[in-house]
Amino acid sequence: MTGPFDFIARPSGPLRGEVRVPGDKSISHRGVMLAAIADGHTRVTGLLEGEDVLATLEAFRAMGVRIEGPRGGEVSIHGVGRDGLRAPAADIDLGNSGTAMRLLAGLLSGQDFDCTLVGDDSLQRRPMRRITEPLSQMGARIETASGGTPPIRVRAGDGLASIDYKSPVASAQVKSGILLAGLYANGRTCVTEPSPTRDHTERMLGAFGVETVRDGRRTCIEGGERLAATEIEVPGDISSAAFLLAAAAGRPGSDLLIRGVGVNPTRIGVLTILERMGADIEWFDRRTAGREPVADLRVRGAVLHGIDVDPALVPLAIDEFPAIFAAAAAARGVTRVTGAAELRVKESDRIAASAEALRALGVSVRVADDGMEVEGGVISGGAVDSEGDHRIAMAFASSAVTAPVRIRNCRNVATSFPGFEMLARSVGFDIEAVDADH
Numbered sequence: 001m002t003g004p005f006d007f008i009a010r011p012s013g014p015l016r017g018e019v020r021v022p023g024d025k026s027i028s029h030r031g032v033m034l035a036a037i038a039d040g041h042t043r044v045t046g047l048l049e050g051e052d053v054l055a056t057l058e059a060f061r062a063m064g065v066r067i068e069g070p071r072g073g074e075v076s077i078h079g080v081g082r083d084g085l086r087a088p089a090a091d092i093d094l095g096n097s098g099t100a101m102r103l104l105a106g107l108l109s110g111q112d113f114d115c116t117l118v119g120d121d122s123l124q125r126r127p128m129r130r131i132t133e134p135l136s137q138m139g140a141r142i143e144t145a146s147g148g149t150p151p152i153r154v155r156a157g158d159g160l161a162s163i164d165y166k167s168p169v170a171s172a173q174v175k176s177g178i179l180l181a182g183l184y185a186n187g188r189t190c191v192t193e194p195s196p197t198r199d200h201t202e203r204m205l206g207a208f209g210v211e212t213v214r215d216g217r218r219t220c221i222e223g224g225e226r227l228a229a230t231e232i233e234v235p236g237d238i239s240s241a242a243f244l245l246a247a248a249a250g251r252p253g254s255d256l257l258i259r260g261v262g263v264n265p266t267r268i269g270v271l272t273i274l275e276r277m278g279a280d281i282e283w284f285d286r287r288t289a290g291r292e293p294v295a296d297l298r299v300r301g302a303v304l305h306g307i308d309v310d311p312a313l314v315p316l317a318i319d320e321f322p323a324i325f326a327a328a329a330a331a332r333g334v335t336r337v338t339g340a341a342e343l344r345v346k347e348s349d350r351i352a353a354s355a356e357a358l359r360a361l362g363v364s365v366r367v368a369d370d371g372m373e374v375e376g377g378v379i380s381g382g383a384v385d386s387e388g389d390h391r392i393a394m395a396f397a398s399s400a401v402t403a404p405v406r407i408r409n410c411r412n413v414a415t416s417f418p419g420f421e422m423l424a425r426s427v428g429f430d431i432e433a434v435d436a437d438h
C-alpha cells in the first residue's frame, strides 16, 4: 500500500513457525556511516532496507559516496576516506530517523562544508540540544531551531577540540554522535553515560580498525585515526523480534523460533523483562557476526504475570516498551515501569500514546511522568491511533486481542520493519492492512 493505511488485528490462536526478522536498524545505520568514511570498499549484508536506513544511504550519496544497492539486504559502499565527503547540493532529509540525525550531527561537525539536516513532522519535534550542546563545546558551529528542535545547521568550522563529556541522558545516539565527532578532534574525546546504552558504535569502530577504550561508564576515542574498509554482517533486529517474542510469550500453545537475532548485552533488556514476567525463551546456536553476538531464540507460550520493571533495565530495552506494555495488558496482575521518561521523546510520546491506546481497549493504566502502571487482564476491541509511531503500531497489531482492533496510521512501520504484516501472518497473527478511513 502506498497511501496511509491502518491495520486490523483480529483474535488469533497460538503463534508457530520459524522466521528471520529484518536487519538491525542501529547497526545498519552505523555500517553505512562508517563504511562511507572508511578507506576502501565495504560490503554490508543483512542491511535493514527500512526507510530510516534508506535515508542514511541517500544522505551519503548526496555527499558524494558511491553506493551500489541495496539489493536483498546487500550494499557495496565505496568509502571516500575520513576527509572525502563533499557538500550536498540540498538539505539532507532524514525522514523519521533520530539516529541518523544525531549521529550525522556529530560526523558532520568534523567536515569542512555547510549542511542542513531536516526530517519529517515527528523528527522535527524531537530534542536535538542534547547532541548540539556537547558538539558546540567541541567547537562545532552547529545550531538548532529556537526550541532546540531540527533543522540542525552545521557550518564548516576550524577543527574540533576534544572534550570529556558527562552526558545527563542515557542515550546511545548522544554518545555515538560525540564519538564520531571525536574522530575529527584533536586528542582524546570521552563520554560518560549515566547508565550503559547500546554499544554498536564502539564495536563497529573496532571492526573498522579504530578501537575505543571503555572504563566503567566512560568511553574514549583518539582523534585523527583512519577507518579501514571491512565486511559487515548485520544481525536480525531484536527490537523487531520483540513484537513476536512478547506476543508469543503470552499465548499458551505458541512455539516460535526466530533465527539470527542480535543479542548484544546492551539490547537484551526485553528478554530479561519478559522472562521475569514468566516467559519461556531459549537461546540456541550462539555465535558472532563481526563483533556482534547473535543467537536463535525460541519462545514458547506461557501465562505471563505483572512485575515491577527494574529501572536499570530501561536503557537496555528502550525501544521495546510499546511491546512490553501490550504484553503487560494481557498478563495477570500489575506491571510497573519507572525511570523511563526518555519514552516521552521517541518517535511519539510513547507513554502517552501507549496509555491512550490501552485505555481505548478497556485496559486500566496509571500514568506518571517517567512511566506507567498497567493493570493486566483482557484487551478488548476498539480503535487506537499509532500517532505515526512504527513501534506503537506493531505493538498493538500483535497484541493478544479478544475482539477486532483497528490501529490507525501505520505507514511508518516501513521505517523499521518492512514486510511486518506478511511475516506476522505467516506465524499465525490475523492482521490485515486496509486503506485509512479518515
Ligand code: S3P
Binding pocket: 025, 026, 027, 099, 170, 171, 172, 173, 174, 176, 198, 318, 319, 342
Ligand atoms: C538508538 C538509540 C536509542 C534508541 C533508538 C536507536 C541508536 O535512542 O531509542 O531507536 O541507534 O543509537 P536514544 O539514544 O535516544 O536513547
